[in-house]
Amino acid sequence: MLCDGGSRGNPGPSAIAAVLVGENGDEIDRAVEAIGRATAAAAEYRAILLGLELAGAHAADPLEVCSDSRLAIAALEGAAPVDEELAALVREIRAAAGGFEAVRWTWHPRADNEAADALVRDALWSS
Numbered sequence: 084m085l086c087d088g089g090s091r092g093n094p095g096p097s098a099i100a101a102v103l104v105g106e107n108g109d110e111i112d113r114a115v116e117a118i119g120r121a122t123a124a125a126a127e128y129r130a131i132l133l134g135l136e137l138a139g140a141h142a143a144d145p146l147e148v149c150s151d152s153r154l155a156i157a158a159l160e161g162a163a164p165v166d167e168e169l170a171a172l173v174r175e176i177r178a179a180a181g182g183f184e185a186v187r188w189t190w191h192p193r194a195d196n197e198a199a200d201a202l203v204r205d206a207l208w209s210s
Contacts, residue, residue, distance in 0.1 A: 084101060084103050084104065084134045084135075084143070084148055085101065085134075085150075085196050085198050086100065086101040086102075086131050086148065086149070086196075087099070087100055087127070087196055087200045087202070088100075088118075088123070088126025088127040088128070088130035088203060089203045089204070090126050090207075091208075093122055094125075095120060095121075096117070097117070097118050097122075097123075097126040097207070098115065098116065098117050098126070098202075099115070099118055099126055099129045099130035099133050099203065100113065100115040100130060100199045100200075101113065101115075101130060101131075101133045102202070103134070103141055103143060104198075110198070111141055111143075112140075112141060113137075113202065114133055114137050115202040115205075116133065122168075124152075124155070124169060127150060127155045128152075128155055128172040130203075131148055131155060131176055132172065132175060132176050134148060135148070135176065135179040135180060136179065139182060139183075144184045144185070146183050146186050149189045149191050149195070149196065150188075150189075151190070151191060151193040151195075151196045151200070152190070153190050156189065159173065159177070159188045
């Protein structure tokens with residue numbers, strides 16, 4: 084599952100997206116939402132939560148969550164401290180991830196996250 088979040092300004096108008104991809108690389112489903120005013124970091128975390136919801140709706144399990152946010156992935160792996168402002172989102176993500184048999188958190192470069200990134204850009208700049 085690919086996910087991305089972004090904001091025009093920090094904080095500013097924000098959007099999130101998730102793309103569920105099958106083992107063969109084919110897209111299964113996608114979701115995108117404008118989330119109002121948020122920081123870029125909060126948008127990244129909320130995109131992961133959106134992706135978990137999307138994966139749950141399709142009974143995708145086990146799940147690999149891919150994000151281009153090094154900070155979010157490190158925080159979810161327990162390798163980085165979580166800012167107090169984002170702690171509630173991290174708890175919510177961990178609770179949602181608990182509904183899966185296995186979740187792997189994976190950082191990858193933005194270039195490998197184009198499907199989700201494009202959805203976010205479209206949502207941010209089309210309004």
